[in-house]
Amino acid sequence: MADDTHDDLKRTPLYDLHEKLGAKLVPFAGYEMPVQYPMGVMDEHKWTRTHAGLFDVSHMGPCFLSLEEGIGGGDEAHAKIAALVETLVPSDITGLKQGQARLTVLLNEEGGILDDLIITRPLGDEAQGSLYIVVNGAVKEQDWAIFEKALEGKAVLTRADDRILFALQGPEAVDVMSDFFPGCEELKFMHHMPFELNGTRCIVSRCGYTGEDGFEVLVSPAAGLPLIDEMLTDERVEMIGLGARDSLRLEAGLCLYGHDMDPSRDPIEADLGWVIQRKRREGGDFPGAARILASIQDGVAEKRVGIRPLERAPAREGTAIEIDGKVVGVVTSGGFGPTVDHPVAMGYVAVAHAAPGTKIDLMVRGKARPGEVVALPFVPHNYKR
């Protein structure tokens, strides 16, 4: 049971709504967050896969980076801000098109992963020289300190975590969203556009953390609260808690920072090599490049894989993975997949045993339970490409 001393926990602007809807609130990333609503994790998960689920993710770390000298310099200004950020991440930020976003990782000097984040290049020449960045809630203070230190005197970081950040995810999300943000249905996956709502500017991005088509919206509390109230009157929309968010992302094979990746893992081990575009591999000018380029060239000892427990018992985080009585890996995320109707997991195994179809033993409470290495995701992605 969660304890009752939540005094030092922060609340998002949607806290009163969560209470009104009967959410079960738990401490998460320093906030009191809804883990589930009366509908329950199982049905909330299934609702999101078939209709539209609305998630409060205001605990996360949205922020803006802008050139100290000011913004509006077109491509040249973008090249400047991108070059600054590329000293911290291994992705091609310079090559982003206006309105395009990219998943990347923040690296330490050893090439270990400090966080995963989404970096967006704004639309419009007048906004160039700035970037919209969303980092994980649990490590936002760490991330922002790293950005501020590296970019001191050259760029300014403005945090936006006093606003509402919400996601609307699922096959019906686009129809609901286009009622409120006409034109957003034209957006492709990992692209964004700004909108005016009640006189305030908000950012609509086509992305998410469920494997479904969907959107994330950054909006002021004044404009966002009535917007969400109205969205919830649509019978296709239900509020969804962090419990279902976790099972949805796990079925979609998406990493959770601090579990499926951490500073001991590099992006190649985490099977996130695709975030390092060729241009950056050739340049080799990012933190920990020596280790990461060696990992690409020579291979890694362990890598992240999908794991399917073949019986009904879930294999939770920390479960040892064995073959013939020898430990070959560990589960880093595990639970039950309501859509696939069986337990799902991911973890790290020695590369010799990382091929899909490899039979493994999952040591659940001391008992070997059969499992299999499988390709991710468990549920196909339904992105609007």
Next chain:
Amino acid sequence: MSTKLTEQVTFYTEEHEWVTVHGELGTVGITKFAAEQLGDVVFVETPEVGKVFKKGDDMAVVESVKAASDVYAPVSGEVVDANAVLADKPETVNEHPETEGWFCVIRLSHGEELSGLMDKDAYLEFCKGL
């Protein structure tokens, strides 16, 4: 306590297990309150017949989508039966936690332990305070 155990009497623990005693046997499960707190049950590991537990030992595991929770033995004794239905229909624990969703039957070795458990009224009062 002078309850004669000729009829069925149900006792409750602060960890939200129930045990319905009939003669020297006790049927054990988790309460409606516990089932609601857990949410959707997706797996139950019931104890093996023949296993002997002391009161308070980890006896079974119940797993929801999100987490695994231990179930403690409410009384000491030997497991003489386990509910096979839960292997294929773990959701029975949510649907009928205090009847068809039972976990196992224990042959009580220390019947006097029952005097330390709560009756229904005391348990419901206990839950109100949570």
